[in-house]
Amino acid sequence: MELKKLQEHWDSFPEVSMEERPILSSDLEKIVVKNPLSDAFYLRRRLLARIIVFSVLWIVNAVQLRSQWISDGPDISELVALCGLLSYCLYFHIRLLFFADYPTLLSLPLISFLGKLETVLDKYILSFKFVSGLSGFYVLALIQYLLSGWNKGAHETLSHNDWYKWLILIFISVSVDILLLHSIIPKYRKLLAGVRKYKEGIQAKAQNK
Amino acid sequence: MNNSSKKGGFDVDIRSLLKIQHKKVYAICRLFADTYKEHQFLFTNIMAAASQNIRGRRENSDKQTLVLRACINMAALHSITMDMAPVVERSIQFKSPDYQRSMTRLRQSMGEASDYEKFRLFLELEKMPVEELTHLTGLPHSKNASGKKKEKEAELSKTSFNFIPYLKRQLVWN
Numbered sequence: 001m002e003l004k005k006l007q008e009h010w011d012s013f014p015e016v017s018m019e020e021r022p023i024l025s026s027d028l029e030k031i032v033v034k035n036p037l038s039d040a041f042y043l044r045r046r047l048l049a050r051i052i053v054f055s056v057l058w059i060v061n062a063v064q065l066r067s068q069w070i071s072d073g074p075d076i077s078e079l080v081a082l083c084g085l086l087s088y089c090l091y092f093h094i095r096l097l098f099f100a101d102y103p104t105l106l107s108l109p110l111i112s113f114l115g116k117l118e119t120v121l122d123k124y125i126l127s128f129k130f131v132s133g134l135s136g137f138y139v140l141a142l143i144q145y146l147l148s149g150w151n152k153g154a155h156e157t158l159s160h161n162d163w164y165k166w167l168i169l170i171f172i173s174v175s176v177d178i179l180l181l182h183s184i185i186p187k188y189r190k191l192l193a194g195v196r197k198y199k200e201g202i203q204a205k206a207q208n209k
Numbered sequence: 210m211n212n213s214s215k216k217g218g219f220d221v222d223i224r225s226l227l228k229i230q231h232k233k234v235y236a237i238c239r240l241f242a243d244t245y246k247e248h249q250f251l252f253t254n255i256m257a258a259a260s261q262n263i264r265g266r267r268e269n270s271d272k273q274t275l276v277l278r279a280c281i282n283m284a285a286l287h288s289i290t291m292d293m294a295p296v297v298e299r300s301i302q303f304k305s306p307d308y309q310r311s312m313t314r315l316r317q318s319m320g321e322a323s324d325y326e327k328f329r330l331f332l333e334l335e336k337m338p339v340e341e342l343t344h345l346t347g348l349p350h351s352k353n354a355s356g357k358k359k360e361k362e363a364e365l366s367k368t369s370f371n372f373i374p375y376l377k378r379q380l381v382w383n
Contacts, residue, residue, distance in 0.1 A: 002318070003333070005318070006315075006318050006319075006330075006334065007333075007334055009311070009314060009315065009318065010236075010315075010334045013239065013311055013315075014305070014307045014308050014311055016235060016245075016248070016305075016308060033257075033260075034253070034257050035257065036254040036255070036257035036258040036261060036279075036283060037286070038286070038290065041286065103261060103264075103265035104262075104265045104266075106258045106261060106262055106278070106279055106282050106283070107261075107262035107265065107266065107270065107275050107278055107279070108278070108282070108347075109278065109344070109345060109346055109347030110278075110281050110282055110285055110345065110346035110347060110348070111346055111347035111348060112347050113278075113282050113285075114285065190293060191293070194289045194292060194293045195289060197292075198285065198288065198289050198292070198324075201323070201324075202285075202323075202324060202325050202346075202348070203348065205323050205324075205325035205326070206325055206346075206348040206349065207349075
């Protein structure tokens with residue numbers, strides 16, 4: 001009975017007033033070319049930017065590694081580790097971009113859509129660990145470069161002592177990781193928790209019905 | 210003659226389909242938006258999502274289903290975003306007094322309906338079979354939900370390899 005009343009009310013629902021209505025005819029083209037996902041959910045551009053940056057860094061690293069290999073330089077182990085990390089980062093980000101498949105994401109059934117969104121956000125949060133690791137390598141290189149100008153002795157000591165280098169690298173990586181954990185990551189964590197809560201809520205409701 | 214000609218990069222087929230389906234989009238907006246600004250925002254996002262779905266569709270998918278999926282997915286995202294926004298008192302705010310009255314009445318009759326109930330209501334009020342909900346959301350149909358779940362579990366136990374669950378979760382992003 002209640003549903004019947006609601007149906008009557010629904011059928012006699014007034015049209016949205018012209019003032020409040022989104023313009024359909026002339027603006028339709030503009031409406032449909034815009035990206036429907038909000039910035040927080042749409043990570044495509046960020047992933048692409050990272051892939052481009054990592055590719056450039058990978059090429060630079062490969063050139064450096066080659067020259068060090070030929071001249072039997074002191075930084076080979078560091079460059080090999082950096083090459084491995086960059087290669088994995090590239091693989092991880094390209095895989096995530098293909099997995100997200102943004103053009104078809106919204107055509108999935110709700111639960112699969114939310115599940116995919118959850119996985120993408122989860123993996124994107126994980127990707128900040130790689131960013132921390134990489135920043136360790138590059139900040140260490142920056143420190144070495146600055147020391148070579150200011151204090152030749154310190155630079156020589158650091159260049160020939162792998163222990164110091166790796167300790168500084170780990171320290172910087174952990175520090176950057178902590179910084180990211182308290183600055184950028186909470187926003188994505190909150191989003192992930194929101195998606196997860198919604199998905200679990202709707203599944204629970206459907207099972208209780 | 211094929212009428213799916215492109216005009217300035219825009220498919221005429223999509224335009225006419227969206228024009229036909231726009232009442233359904235208005236209908237779902239009624240259930241999820243409280244103010245006219247939210248209503249406009251959700252409407253444009255659903256239209257964009259529907260068009261994206263149709264343009265990127267696979268051969269076997271039906272256009273009507275893709276539009277409805279866009280409606281449901283965007284409404285869900287709208288709900289998630291609203292839940293995360295700072296808590297403010299939410300009230301119905303429309304400029305037209307007639308629409309405002311109807312919306313207030315609709316909210317009163319719906320009470321504190323959950324989003325799942327709103328989706329069901331949407332299908333019911335738009336005179337679509339409720340079984341369609343499984344197709345649109347991926348949730349089991351309520352009447353035989355537990356039966357299907359058991360069937361699915363039995364099927365999974367037959368077919369899946371005995372992976373370590375943690376390892377499987379890490380390797381396969383589902």
